[in-house]
Amino acid sequence: MSLRSILKTALLMATTASAGRTLFVGSGKGTIKSYEFDETANAQGLMKELASTAESSPAATWQTIFGDLLYSVSETSVPVDGVVTAYQIGPDKKLIKKGSAKGTPSPVSLGVGKGGKLVISASYAGGGVDTFAADGSGGLTHSQKFAYTLDKPGPVPDRQEGAHPHQAIMDPTGEYVIVPDLGADRVRVYCANSSTTINELESIKTPDGFGPRHAIFYPVGNPKATHMFVVGELANEIMTFKISYAHGQLKAENIAAVSTFGTQSVPTGPPAPTAAEIALSPDGKYLYVSNRHDKTQANGTQDSIATFRVYPDAKLTFIQLSACGGISPRHFSITKDGNWVAIANDGSGNISIFRRYPENGTISSLPIVSTANDGASCATWYEPKVEYS
Known part of the structure; x- marks a missing residue:
């Protein structure tokens, strides 16, 4: 290897090792902020705010990143039209608004289809997709609207008085869209029959009062899913659920259920705890769920993240409940190398970053850093083709 190649490699390694990680945080107060998290800095310099925009007001409660584009919701109140906005992520991590389109009121989640030509929104209070x-x-150009109503309230009438789609995600094939509907106790299924439109298929029923919020496919990285959590x-x-594909349909068979508190008792409240986000580790060996309003951690001052071991047959074994660094962890995400978990605690208005240990899936008992962010709702790592040394 030439001296020039050696110096170039050394410089690249030094740059990669010292480069901070970027985190985008959407807030129920309307802002989207970008932060630099530097794991090599001292305790005073771990988290640095880089930029902020309020163009997704009044409530930027969800964002999805596709390439160098960030798509955000404006979670409006009914009957005000919801808005989906697209931003380009600049080299300085500032968001540059590129376009927007109106849809059903109160969008709370966005999915992006294979190839990036299809964006799907789920609207909770608006009851539509x-x-x-x-x-x-x-x-962005609005293409389709699916509106849902219920014949009668569900068994939890104060939460299931109507349809409440809560998430939109693609399956690994890119051919199907999944929308958990908390109000209807159903997971709605659609076929992405073109690059920009979808067609509704038979939905997946969950037990009455289950309130499906979010879903994730297993295993990680496979071209087809075998299971869905x-x-x-x-x-x-x-x-x-065990997943099968046949005759243009995605079918699901309910095979098991476990408490989000594992082997521990479910707190009674008030308020009653409510599960929120679900995620798999990058290697697919561990599953995580956030519990809101359980206050089982830090002497009753914090809510929890539950950790489960995932076996190849999708069986779950409980490992731990750990502190989330605040109250009401609405969302969290894990870095691609599996070393860090960022948690958005909207109840306490802060973001907490915890060390994660990939060898056993556990999360540290204390955050390495926590910073105030009023209404923090969605914390998403931005890692385009990044490798950490």
């Missing part, structure tokens, strides 16, 4: 055609540069906000349970 919308699709948008995306041009890949930030331009669904977290029930109202039942505080994780339901495991």
